[in-house]
Amino acid sequence: MTEVLTDERIAGVLRPFVRAASPVLNALREADPVRLRGREIEALGDGAVNKLLRQLDSMQLPGSSTWDSMSVDERCDWWTLRVGRFLALAAGLPRFGGAITSRLPLRNALGITGQSLVLCAIAGEHGVTDPAVKVRLIAEVLLDREISPELAAGTAADDEQAQELTEDLDASKRKHGKATVKAVVRTVWRMARALWEIDSELDKRPQGRLHHQMLGNLPVVGVIGGYLGERSALKRIGRKGAEWLGRNGLRR
Structure with missing residues (x-):
């Protein structure tokens, strides 16, 4: 029987994730x-x-x-298309084995990690700095959950969990004076593993069109379908994220 996840549980996973997203996006x-x-x-x-x-x-x-000199919308497009391209490829790779590997929780976890990072980046370009707002943004756009501001606010424990997620970035800055690509990649993987806790909800996230999914179920070429599907989903997410910010009076 599939576990029914409460809003509190989902918010508890997203709060440290959003706090960890900030240093990752800052590094990029x-x-x-x-x-x-x-x-x-x-x-x-x-x-x-x-x-x-x-x-x-x-x-x-x-x-x-x-x-x-770029406008806010142009910078949001940059995050969606340029940075999203790398994240979409990472999410598409588990489809290399076709239908079998496409069912792995890894694909959904990486996919929603990339989508959530893009949403956080878009919120940042619109001047949103409150982590609670980003939690609500991700929950509604990706999981169709309306999280209350109280649940989204978080506690000091969330900061501690976020520090655990970003410890590779911190170690890289101490050693090299900056966040290396390797440190960013390792941090993204940590964040994806953290989202496995809500795996039963991850299928709700926007995904590729039907033809992308059909291609993704084929061995070897499934990686192409996975990549194109994630790219397609990220474009829709960018639009939905901007619309959500507009509805809540947060869009510049």
Whole structure:
């Protein structure tokens, strides 16, 4: 018999997750792969390296002048399409074995982890910093649950659990002075394992279209169906997240 999860149980899982999401997103948002911050691009001359830097500065990357000039909606699209692409691929990989591996809780846990991170990123771009609001956003958009503000608020215990989820990020910053890609990946896996606690609810999350699911049930090429399905779902989630923020007077 499938366990019926209460709102309190779901909120208890989402609260530390949302708190852990902030440093993960900060690591991605603050990434400056070509060290554009602090450079005066136009003053660097016309050498080949500097021409390349100017081209990179015109790309939609955090730290570039293009990023600084982007609208809120454009930044939300960036999170959904660019960062979501990596997370969607990770969620699609369990479908490599077709119908058998697609049933593994790993796929749903990774999928909802990516979707939740994108929702948190979108909320952040709209100026939302309250973790309780993000808990309610994720619960309603992904799980069709209306969590009360009281349940979403959380306690000091949530901060302790969040620190456990992000200990790889903290260790990386102490050792390397920044969050490495490996540390971010390990943290995402920890977060996915934490969401296994509500596995019976994870099928409610938005998923791919019927043709994506049919392709996902085939061996080997199932990974393509899983990838395309997660990408499709993330686009819908981005729209639903913005609509939820608008309904609650939080959209910029």
